[in-house]
Amino acid sequence: MYIFKAAVVGAGAMGAEIAEVISASELPVVLKDLDDAMVAKGLKRIEGIYAERVKRGKMTPQEMRNKMDLVIPATTFDDFGDVDFVVEAVPERIEIKKAVFAELDQVCPGQTILASNTSALSISEMASATKRPDKIVGFHFFNPASVMKLVEVIPGSQTSEETAATAMEFAQSLRKIPVRVKECPGFLVNRILMAGMAELLRVQEESGASPEEIDAVLRQAAGLPVGPFLLADMLGLDVVYHVAKTLEAAYGDRFHVPESLARLVEANHLGVKTGQGFYTHTA
Ligand SMILES: NC(=O)c1ccc[n+]([C@@H]2O[C@H](COP(=O)([O-])OP(=O)(O)OC[C@H]3O[C@@H](n4cnc5c(N)ncnc54)[C@H](O)[C@@H]3O)[C@@H](O)[C@H]2O)c1
Numbered sequence: 709m710y711i712f713k714a715a716v717v718g719a720g721a722m723g724a725e726i727a728e729v730i731s732a733s734e735l736p737v738v739l740k741d742l743d744d745a746m747v748a749k750g751l752k753r754i755e756g757i758y759a760e761r762v763k764r765g766k767m768t769p770q771e772m773r774n775k776m777d778l779v780i781p782a783t784t785f786d787d788f789g790d791v792d793f794v795v796e797a798v799p800e801r802i803e804i805k806k807a808v809f810a811e812l813d814q815v816c817p818g819q820t821i822l823a824s825n826t827s828a829l830s831i832s833e834m835a836s837a838t839k840r841p842d843k844i845v846g847f848h849f850f851n852p853a854s855v856m857k858l859v860e861v862i863p864g865s866q867t868s869e870e871t872a873a874t875a876m877e878f879a880q881s882l883r884k885i886p887v888r889v890k891e892c893p894g895f896l897v898n899r900i901l902m903a904g905m906a907e908l909l910r911v912q913e914e915s916g917a918s919p920e921e922i923d924a925v926l927r928q929a930a931g932l933p934v935g936p937f938l939l940a941d942m943l944g945l946d947v948v949y950h951v952a953k954t955l956e957a958a959y960g961d962r963f964h965v966p967e968s969l970a971r972l973v974e975a976n977h978l979g980v981k982t983g984q985g986f987y988t989h990t991a
Contacts, residue, residue: 709819709874711881715740715782715791717808719750721944721981722825723797725853728754731778732854733882738791740782747781754779757854785815793878795847796834797825800950805829806837813838821871823847827947828894828954831864841866845875848895849884851943859884860895893958894951902955902963905948908936909966919986937986941979945986949973 715738716727723739727750730737739754741747758772767775780787788794794812798804805824812822821843824834835844846862859879863872872888879886889896912922923935940948952965972978972985979985 709792709821709870711735711792711874711878713737713791715788715794716797717741717794717812718797718799719747720797720799721753722849722851722853723795724750724753725757725851726795726797726825726849727779728757728854729849729882729884731775734778736778736780738780738782738787740785740788743783747783751776751779751781785811788812788815789817791816791820793821793823793874795823795825800827800829800947802829802833805834809834809844810837813840819843821845821874823875825849827898828951830893831862831891832866835864835866842868843871845871846889846891846895847875847879848897850897857883857885858897859886860897861886861888862891862895863888864891894955898951899955902948902952902965905936905940906952906963906965909968912937913966913968941985941987941989943979944981945969945972945978 713736714730716723717740719739719741727737727739739750758775761767762769762772796808798808809822823845824831825848831844831846835841838844844864845867848860850856850858861875876886908922919937923937926932926935949969955963976982977984980989983989
């Protein structure tokens with residue numbers, strides 16, 4: 709199936725970057741959020757990514773304008789009547805995702821594939837909110853989506869082969885590297901990442917070392933470009949916490965996350981987006 713027009717629901721950290729990726733490969737993409745201010749924030753983020761490329765001589769200002777013109781801002785579903793592929797990137801709460809999928813099922817053509825950028829929630833459960841479970845698929849980008857190459861493609865229990873194959877091809881057409889993963893809590897990458905993160909939080913509590921010190925050690929020892937605590941701040945500690953809780957519920961104590969993470973989230977210290985997390989971030 710060819711994709712001629714796409715849409716992204718949720719213009720936050722991930723949604724805006726995903727819309728940038730789609731527009732960069734010359735496809736029109738509707739970017740929808742709840743209100744004009746949220747959509748404007750998403751557009752600003754996309755503009756920033758393109759402006760940086762212009763600054764580095766990777767594209768001309770005219771090319772940037774052409775790409776920006778492909779992004780169709782929206783607060784309603786009016787522009788969804790001819791979309792072929794939708795990526796949902798709303799907050800990581802199953803009740804919000806299911807409501808969005810039920811709405812999309814009503815407003816999109818019957819053949820449209822509805823994909824979720826969820827980090828860890830059940831694709832099959834989201835599909836149950838629609839009358840097209842064969843056309844629902846996980847399509848999980850990594851942060852920042854404009855840079856990171858990997859996309860996990862996760863078929864749910866009723867996803868058709870055609871839908872899974874289209875999602876794989878679509879990811880490749882966006883110049884990403886798709887990896888097909890069986891549905892299980894955390895899929896592939898987050899399961900590995902969260903097992904490591906939980907252990908690092910325990911190490912931090914027990915050793916008294918600071919996040920900065922542990923990050924520095926791991927950058928040196930493992931050659932990581934970014935330390936895990938700074939990465940968690942960049943991902944958003946609320947997102948990390950939700951993924952952690954989902955994995956703990958699914959796999960038990962081996963994914964137990966120490967209370968220090970819950971305390972930061974309760975205090976609204978969510979990392980880069982609030983200015984305070986494991987680190988203090990200035991704008
Ligand atoms: N942040 C990450 O590093 C990361 C990485 C991979 C995947 N994800 C996943 O991507 C999804 C989005 O995460 P995020 O970090 O971009 O969240 P975010 O909070 O930055 O953005 C979510 C956006 O969705 C909007 N929204 C809420 N309800 C909506 C609705 N009914 N219709 C339209 N828009 C709505 C919000 O206004 C907000 O702009 C989550 O499922 C998350 O698990 C996040």
